[in-house]
Amino acid sequence: MTADTSFDVAHLAHVELLTPKPAESRWFFEELLAMRVVAEDGDSIYLRTWDEYQLYTIKLTASDAAGVGRTSFRASSPQALERRVAAIEATGHGTGWTEGDLGCGPTYGFTDPDGHAMAIFYEAERYVATDDKPALKNQASRFPGRGVNARRLDHINYLAKDVEANGEFLRDALGMRESERIRLDNGRFAAWWFHFSLKSYDVVYSDDWTKHGNRLHHIAFAPDTREDILKAADIFLENGIHIESGPHKHAINQTFFLYVWEPGGNRIEFAQAGARLLLDPDQPVVEWSEAERRKGQAWGMKTIETFHTHGTPVVEAPGH
Secondary structure: OOOOHHHHHEEEEEEEEEOHHHHHHHHHHHHHOOEEEEEEEOEEEEEOOOOOOOOOEEEEEEEOOOEEEEEEEEEOOOHHHHHHHHHHHHHHOEEEEEOOOOOEEEEEEEOOOOOOEEEEEOEEOOOEEEEEEEEOOOOOOOOOOOOOOOOEEEEEEEEOOHHHHHHHHHHHOOOOEEEEEEEOOOOOOEEEEEEEOOEEEOOOEEEEOOOOOOOOEEEEEEOHHHHHHHHHHHHHHHHOOOEEEEEEEOOOOOOOOEEOOOOOOEEEEEOOOOOEEOOOOOOOOEEEEEHOOOOOOOOOOOOOOHHHHOOOOOOOOOOO
16 A cells, blocks of 8 residues: 655756757756756756746756766655655665755755765745746746747656666655566566656656666656647657657556657657556556566557667666
8 A cells, every 4th residue: 555655755856967069958858848048156057947837947967978967855754855855865875965955955865876966855936937927827927939849747767677676766855656677587577667656657767778877768848739749759850859769658647748858969859648547546556577568669660770779878787
């Protein structure tokens, strides 16, 4: 049975994305995704999707290599934050309290077993629209009506040296609930999906074939409809963005998807994720076998090779 503390984390709050091409990556997010720059600080800029209630959605930071910086989660209450910090400290992976990033109150930092930097906070400043006030008061800001119109951050998928160790850590430290997983013929997990609320997934761990550690598979944004994703494919085609896979439909969690590589090299997904909501608080975990996954995606498209080999930072597998 699901524990009450399984709802201690409200949602994935924001992600720091590292890029060796800051100007080109900024153009991708600001112009093609219609995200708004809300602040700049040194080598970092902060951008928000149009219906983000917090000040920002991603922090884009110039770096020697692409990849993921710190991922932040928002707790559902001050008491929930205290419980999660205690659980994290018990694992030995905590790194301590800081004042918090832009628009965030006291923040507790930690890492997963792979070394991915993470943080959790509760106090959050809400975005106040100025020249982008919406016609409907239940939106955070005006619908941009251009580009992909990314509405919100949907999920993050990490590459992990050990899928089970990292998944068990987040399950215990943050109270995440399992939704789906892939079990290989050797008994190990190839990937593991977790969620905080009604969405079918917020965080995923996938096997890192390089066994390098601390790498990113992708982050995903949610537009409103499948048609938005189809239009996004044309936008990326016209603007020279590498389309890696899709548009198509996932078998796992049934999201309609499109994968591209932003100019810095990070994989970005666009996922229409509202089709499958997990309303049952005790939803059984769905497990897929290796044979079932070899059948490909929902409508039969095979998963392409780079989906299993590309991650950021880009590294070579042992022996290559």
